[in-house]
Amino acid sequence: MELRNHSLKLLSIQGKTKSPLRMIDCDRKMDKMANVTVLGSGTMGHGIAQIAAMAGFKVLLRDVEQRFLDSAMDKIKWSLNKMVEKNKLTKESFEQTLSRLEPVVDMKEGLKGADLVIEAVPEDLSLKRIVYKEVSSYADPKTIFASNTSTLPISEMADLTDRPGSFIGLHFFNPPQLMKLVEVIRGHKTDQSTVESLMTFVEALGKTPVLVQKDVAGFIVNRIFIPLVHEAVFCKERDGVTYEEIDAALKSKLGFPMGIFELADYTGLDVVNKASHEMHLRDDKVINPHPLIEKLFQEKKLGQKTGEGFYSYSSNKYERKDLVQADAEAFDPTVMLAVASNNAGWLLSNEVCAQSDLEKALRLGMGLKKDLLATAAEVGMKSIVEKLNEMSEKYGKFYAPGPYLLKFAG
Numbered sequence: 384m385e386l387r388n389h390s391l392k393l394l395s396i397q398g399k400t401k402s403p404l405r406m407i408d409c410d411r412k413m414d415k416m417a418n419v420t421v422l423g424s425g426t427m428g429h430g431i432a433q434i435a436a437m438a439g440f441k442v443l444l445r446d447v448e449q450r451f452l453d454s455a456m457d458k459i460k461w462s463l464n465k466m467v468e469k470n471k472l473t474k475e476s477f478e479q480t481l482s483r484l485e486p487v488v489d490m491k492e493g494l495k496g497a498d499l500v501i502e503a504v505p506e507d508l509s510l511k512r513i514v515y516k517e518v519s520s521y522a523d524p525k526t527i528f529a530s531n532t533s534t535l536p537i538s539e540m541a542d543l544t545d546r547p548g549s550f551i552g553l554h555f556f557n558p559p560q561l562m563k564l565v566e567v568i569r570g571h572k573t574d575q576s577t578v579e580s581l582m583t584f585v586e587a588l589g590k591t592p593v594l595v596q597k598d599v600a601g602f603i604v605n606r607i608f609i610p611l612v613h614e615a616v617f618c619k620e621r622d623g624v625t626y627e628e629i630d631a632a633l634k635s636k637l638g639f640p641m642g643i644f645e646l647a648d649y650t651g652l653d654v655v656n657k658a659s660h661e662m663h664l665r666d667d668k669v670i671n672p673h674p675l676i677e678k679l680f681q682e683k684k685l686g687q688k689t690g691e692g693f694y695s696y697s698s699n700k701y702e703r704k705d706l707v708q709a710d711a712e713a714f715d716p717t718v719m720l721a722v723a724s725n726n727a728g729w730l731l732s733n734e735v736c737a738q739s740d741l742e743k744a745l746r747l748g749m750g751l752k753k754d755l756l757a758t759a760a761e762v763g764m765k766s767i768v769e770k771l772n773e774m775s776e777k778y779g780k781f782y783a784p785g786p787y788l789l790k791f792a793g
């Protein structure tokens with residue numbers, strides 16, 4: 384399996400990708416997966432459509448207006464052209480990829496022949512309800528439905544359709560062209576063959592799937608990342624430190640690739656705010672919401688894309704903050720580590736995922752350079768639990784250490 388996917392990736396890059404049917408003709412389930420429909424051609428949809436077409440799948444890309452599709456196709460061509468310029472794609476493969484992509488406005492036409500539908504419409508349950516009703520009425524009974532939602536309940540959406548057994552979460556990260564991680568989320572009724580088909584599909588895209596066994600708020604990465612953004616704001620207030628000092632400490636002491644405020648600004652505070660609301664709605668124990676996130680969102684300070692979020696930027700282009708190593712000394716990030724480890728422990732003790740998948744997801748999704756629970760063990764589970772107990776007494780039950788950490792603290 385590993386070897387086969389590796390070959391597929393290499394062939395893609397060199398512009399010689401064969402049809403998925405030929406590449407994987409030894410695999411019964413993947414034999415069925417040749418035609419993919421992507422619903423929504425925005426930030427995520429156009430990227431998912433691009434990587435699926437590059438991997439050899441025939442892709443119908445559906446949006447509600449032609450102008451959205453035109454803009455999506457322009458972005459895809461721009462991205463493929465960049466790869467040709469950098470010798471990562473041949474001209475021939477560029478043409479082949481484009482020939483596998485067809486933009487459509489009509490939903491019925493968009494679903495024709497689909498083995499898999501990947502839904503990437505805006506994160507709004509009432510809109511997704513309408514979309515799934517329409518999709519259910521047109522799609523062939525064999526079609527698998529996958530939602531790219533970041534935070535909405537997979538099981539609830541599955542129950543809106545005529546096929547909850549063939550419904551799954553498929554959470555790509557932004558930008559899908561570059562990010563290796565895809566969380567594959569099992570809903571209450573998702574059947575095993577759907578899980579297996581989608582794990583194989585993700586590998587055929589040259590991505591790394593991690594299996595999320597239970598449909599919990601935030602899945603894996605957002606369950607760790609989103610609460611940490613709020614916690615970092617509390618730390619800033621309680622410890623009287625700066626954004627830079629917190630970010631520098633996370634980088635140099637906890638192996639973060641960038642600070643949490645940098646990452647939130649890069650992700651977009653609209654995305655962080657929306658995820659916070661949805662996650663808190665699903666499970667009010669997962670997040671200790673700080674009002675600053677909502678305030679920045681209301682003020683349209685959305686991070687890099689608007690030139691201001693936690694930090695100010697000279698343009699809306701990607702820009703890293705110049706964090707100074709000396710700043711790291713002003714902040715002790717044990718609380719941040721403790722909150723992240725407590726949430727990670729919750730995922731493990733509730734059997735949401737395997738520990739190896741948890742760490743893989745955090746490495747690929749948040750860029751952590753070191754395993755989170757290994758860092759916690761280095762600091763000492765006992766100290767982490769003591770810190771959480773102290774915080775719980777001062778600031779409430781959100782901080783109470785869960786059974787996983789208590790067990791390891793001895």
Ligand SMILES: NC(=O)c1ccc[n+]([C@@H]2O[C@H](COP(=O)([O-])OP(=O)(O)OC[C@H]3O[C@@H](n4cnc5c(N)ncnc54)[C@H](O)[C@@H]3O)[C@@H](O)[C@H]2O)c1
Pocket residue numbers: 422423424425426427428445446447448451502503504505506507514531532533534554555556557650654
């Ligand atoms: N943006 C991110 O960083 C990110 C990351 C991971 C997952 N997601 C998830 O992916 C999904 C899409 O997010 P996005 O950021 O790409 O949104 P977006 O707003 O950029 O794009 C959504 C697209 O869907 C189209 N659309 C609306 N109704 C439609 C319909 N009925 N049929 C087809 N298309 C329709 C819109 O016109 C728009 O082009 C959401 O569920 C979001 O939570 C987003």
